[in-house]
Amino acid sequence: FTFHELDAPTSYELNIIKNQSAVIVSSNYTKQIFESLGCNNVHFVPLGFDTANFHVIEKRPFPDQITFNLCGKLEKRKNHKSIIRAWVKRYGGNPKYRLQLSLYNPFLRNIHNDGVDYNPNAIIDAIGQNPPPFNISAHPHFGTNALYNDYLNSSDIILGMSGAEGWDLPVFQSVCLGKHAVVLNAHVYKDWANKDNAVLVNPSGKIDAYDNFFFKKGQHINQGQIFTFNEDEFIAGCESAVKRVESGRVNQAGLELKDKFTTKNTYSKVKEICNSL
Numbered sequence: 001f002t003f004h005e006l007d008a009p010t011s012y013e014l015n016i017i018k019n020q021s022a023v024i025v026s027s028n029y030t031k032q033i034f035e036s037l038g039c040n041n042v043h044f045v046p047l048g049f050d051t052a053n054f055h056v057i058e059k060r061p062f063p064d065q066i067t068f069n070l071c072g073k074l075e076k077r078k079n080h081k082s083i084i085r086a087w088v089k090r091y092g093g094n095p096k097y098r099l100q101l102s103l104y105n106p107f108l109r110n111i112h113n114d115g116v117d118y119n120p121n122a123i124i125d126a127i128g129q130n131p132p133p134f135n136i137s138a139h140p141h142f143g144t145n146a147l148y149n150d151y152l153n154s155s156d157i158i159l160g161m162s163g164a165e166g167w168d169l170p171v172f173q174s175v176c177l178g179k180h181a182v183v184l185n186a187h188v189y190k191d192w193a194n195k196d197n198a199v200l201v202n203p204s205g206k207i208d209a210y211d212n213f214f215f216k217k218g219q220h221i222n223q224g225q226i227f228t229f230n231e232d233e234f235i236a237g238c239e240s241a242v243k244r245v246e247s248g249r250v251n252q253a254g255l256e257l258k259d260k261f262t263t264k265n266t267y268s269k270v271k272e273i274c275n276s277l
Helices: 011-018 028-036 080-091 120-127 145-153 169-176 187-191 231-247 263-276
Strands: 023-025 042-044 066-071 097-102 136-138 157-160 180-184 199-201 205-208 225-228
Touching (some): 023 028, 028 042, 066 080, 066 169, 080 097, 080 231, 097 145, 145 169, 157 169, 157 231, 180 231, 199 231
Parallel strands (some): 023 042, 066 157, 157 180, 180 199
16 A cells, blocks of 8 residues: 555656555556556555544634634645745735644754744745734644644635645545635545535646655656646635635535545455455
8 A cells, every 4th residue: 555646657666566466545646647557456545534533623713713724744745835825915914814834844843942843944935924924823743633633623724735645634634524625626636525525726737846855856766746726726716715614614515525435444445455366
């Protein structure tokens, strides 16, 4: 069971895939890419909602604001900088809205004197303003799933505009918790996001994934491109999501996702594949 994100598997990666009796991936997009290159032993199995660690609670530290959450390790692949800067242009400094960032990346460490790592320099660079607008909050690493559950529950809208993913658990889990969402209509998002449970934004094209840090051109693994989006279309998606929040804070179609995508179903599909070998 492997998580492959980009669109140009190398000969090294293809050799690994072809030498297995079966390979399971969490994305139909990934499955199709491998199959187009002659790998006929690849199976798609969707992930499931983690009911052991995540559940709906009333956790609204800013009840008078419409709160957006952005998650994931800070990096180019996830389009974080483009997302943040577009949001700042439209909503920065507006007290009606708030953006909460959970972008801790252990590879971008910068320890404060208090011993807490906020990745401050990298996050300030991503925001593009120093000091940032007052309505942006950057959080350090959440040490427990319980704290992360609090964070996911504290938003109204989750932003899922990553250029490449294996599943994007924070966005998926947020939607399952009843949060509204703005989601890129591409790659693995298409396996679970639809017009009923999310505002879909079509990609505008692709760019190289290489950032000379996590993805380096010419390596024997992790080669290819990621999806991008048009800034105006993203903001239009945010405006549509805001209207959904104003009509009702709970995303009912999102809540139904966790009944369809369960860890039990994931296990059953894996077992079925293994038994067929």
